[in-house]
Amino acid sequence: MSEKKISEIQKEYKDASIDFLPDFIEEYINDGRPGVSKIIGQAQKKMEKLRLERERIEKLKEFEKKYWEKYDYIGGIDEVGRGPLAGPVVTACVVLPKDCDILYINDSKKLTAAKREELYDEIMEKAVSVSIGVVSENRIDEINILQATYEAMRQAIKESKVQPQLLLNDAVTIPEVDIPQVAIIKGDAKSISIGAASIIAKVTRDRMMVDYDKIYPEYNFASNKGYGSAEHIAALKENGPCPIHRKSFIGNFV
Template sequence: MKFESMSLSEIRAYIQSIPLDNYLSLISVLRHDKRKTVRQLAEKLNKELLGYHDELARIEKMKMFEQECYSQGYELVAGIDEVGRGPLAGPVVSAAVILPKDCNILFINDSKKLSIKKREKLYHQIKEEALDIGIGIVDANVIDEINIYQATKVSMALAVKDLRIKPDFLLIDAMKCDNIPISQLPINKGDSKSLSIAAASIIAKVTRDEMMNEYHKELPYYAFDKNKGYGTLEHREGISKRGITNIHRQTFLKNII
């Protein structure tokens, strides 16, 4: 490829056509180009390549707990996480995700650390590549009956039950679920340490956010599309003016109503 005879836009178009793994040989050539703009492009590509390898290393580190399970003879490891323990309204939602052993979806992380756009993109990638995904939903009425801690355990058990493939080991974010008769390991801050738990946190977060967006269409006075049921000022003002709904958690509202 004779880059010296190509325009900068043509070089950019070529770069978009090749995998990032091929950047290294390309960078060494572009660095010797007579044009300053092309040399600057080479340095930009070098930064992207370094960031790519850093991300691969981070993802590999996040597979440590899964790899330990495989080394002990387990084959189907599910990561479990929940979202929605703190809001005043809406369900608590858990997800169980079984990833393939060779999964290398870049940028998977604790859903709270991701932008909405990045989270939704990863949601679709995980849906495409996961061996199986289960969802467990427990509504506000049950949360009021049995408390949020127990409701979270129930939602996790429902997520595992929703799986078509039965896992032989569970990695769970910060909880031990005695109501699930499968070998398991609770991991504190697991959504930032385990790839499968992080994947579950993304699935659960996007699933619950979509539910709250739908509730907003029926109940626009509470701004559920913005606060997802958390106790923001706008949400509290909605409660003051309109009262509570059947998706509000009455046990969470004792100091408000």
């Protein structure tokens, strides 16, 4: 039996990195004390969740693996902000390495804000290239949201540190782009590159709207991110539009 107190083993478990857990389990699995057995069970569940997540991520690389045989640089493209009443549309182009080991990437809408922020940092650190396209609310009013989205996507592609040899896009084919493209319906949940782009675009735009909230606090942009929540619409009716509202989107409210 281990001479360590159960509380010490519990602390060791909490402090252990995921890579150390197999050694931790091996060390204490025959301890015999019920309290230690409970901790080992927790560690084993954590390892099983990790195994399932790694399987999910490998499946999420299905499109990339297919095209990595031919191309070194695959750009995942996604947008955020087509629907809001205020603020820009933001796109991202993310080129991931072939040995990408980032876990938990998914459609940004399926992740908590805290998890998106955590993944944003990891993607920025590990990606071959991350680039952003931003098109303003004025430009959206001028050319419509679909064309503005395409324009933002072209910006992101142009700003990429490496020229993508293939683009994986969430549902759309971008006009005026010479690079081969593959449009994937619900691509942010089916492609790791598109999922990564959705996270980068979402965090980037959310941060912009938090900054706008400081300038126009009456609309609570930090909370609603410019989308048409009941609170936002009420504020719009009471105060009228501010400079970042999309005039072509708010005709029913002002």
